[in-house]
Amino acid sequence: MNSNGRDHALIERCKSGERQALEELVGLYERPIYNAAYRILGNPDDAADVTQVVFLKAFEHLDQYDSKYKLFSWIYRIAVNESINQLKRGKRQQPFYDNEVAATDSPETALTAADLSREIQVGLMDLKEDYRTVIVLRHFSDCSYAQISEILQIPEKTVKSRLYSARQLMKETLQARGVH
C-alpha cells in the first residue's frame, strides 16, 4: 500500500488543481481499483465504468476526504460501494464467464490457467456480495483485516467471521466444480 504522507501531499496538490497530481493519483490507484471492481463485478466493461466513476466521485468530493482515514481506504470504499451499486443496477450481468467448464470437463481434466481463472470468478460470483467483497479485498487487493475493516467500516471481528465463512463456501463451490 502507498504511504499516507505521499497520498496526503497528492490530495493537497489535487485540490489546488495540479493536473500532474491528478495523473499521479490515477496512476497509483487505477489498476488496483479496476482489478477489485472486476473481481466483484465479473465483467470488464462494468469494471471500467466503475473505475471511472470512482475517480470522478473521489475528485468531486476531495474536500470531504477525512485525513484520519488512509486515502486508499477511502477510494476503495467508494469502489466497493459503486461496484455493489452497479450489481444492483444489474447492468451486463455476468456475460464474461459461464458454466461450461464444469459442464464439459471432468474433475480429472487438467484445467488451463484461463479455465481456472474463470472457475474462480464463477465461485466468487456465487458468493453473497458481503462475502465476495472480503475475499476480493483480502486475496486480490492484499488488504489486512484492519484495512478491510476500515474500508468496509465494520469491526475486525466481523471481517474475520465473513472471511472464514466466505472461504468455506468458496472451497465447497470449487470442490463441487472439480477445481479445488
Place this chain on the structure above:
Amino acid sequence: MLEERTLHLINADIDGELTADEREDLDVILESSSEARAMRAELLRLSNLLDSQPEQLPPPDLAKQILNKLAPPPRSSNFSLSGLFASFQPATAGLAFAAGLLMTVGFYELSPSGQSSSETASMVGTMVANQTGSPNLLKNDVLLKGEGFSGTVSLRSNDGVYILNFDLDSEEMTKIEVGLDRTGLSFGGFAETRSDEDKVFETVTMSGGTLRVVNQGRQQFAVFLRVNSPEQAIDAGLITIDFEHDGDRLYKGVPES
C-alpha cells in the same frame, strides 16, 4: 468436527494475523489433530490458489479517459484564424464535387437535440466525396497551430452544398462550436473521414443553431451545411467559430473578411 476457535485460528494463520499466543495454541492443536491439519492444508491451498490469480488489467486508455473527464488546466497557445471565410462565395454549379475519391467514412445525421458519438458509432457507411478536387473558397487553408495542437480548416461548396473540412491533431481535448444563426445555412450532416485508433471522440451535438464537436487526437472530419431555403439569402460570412483547446480559448467570433 473442528471447534469454531480452531477454524478461526487456522484462518488467521493463513492470513498471517496470528498473535504469538494464538500461534502457540494453534501449534498444539495441529500437533494433536489430523482433522485440523487437513483443514489447514485445504484452506491454505485455496488461499494460494486465489493469491496466484493474475491481476486483471484495465483497458490501456482508461486512465486517459478518466483524466479527460476532469477539467484540464489552461494552456497558452496562439494562432490566428484571420482570413477564414474571407472570400467565401458559393461556387458555381457543376463543379466536380464527386470527382473521384472514394472514402469509407462514419456518417452521422444528427437529430436536433444532438446525440453522442457512442450512439452513432455503429453508423458507418460509404459515400463519395472529393476533397482535393472541389474548390477551396478560402484564400488559403487556414493553418491552426498552438502548443499540442495543429490543423487546418477549410470551407468549400458545390452546387449549394457547403462543407467545412477540419483536419486536426490535438494532444488534449478540443472543443469546436460552429454557429450558423443568421447564415441561412443549417446543419446537414457530419462525416468522419479519418481518425487514429487512439482518438477520443467525445460528443457531436447540434442544438440551437450551433454545432458542437468535442474531440481529441488525430482526425479529419467534414461538416455539411445545407441551404435552408432557395429563397433565403445566404451569408456564410456570418458563420461564427469557437475553438477551445485544453481549456484555452484559441479563437471565437466571426472570422475576419
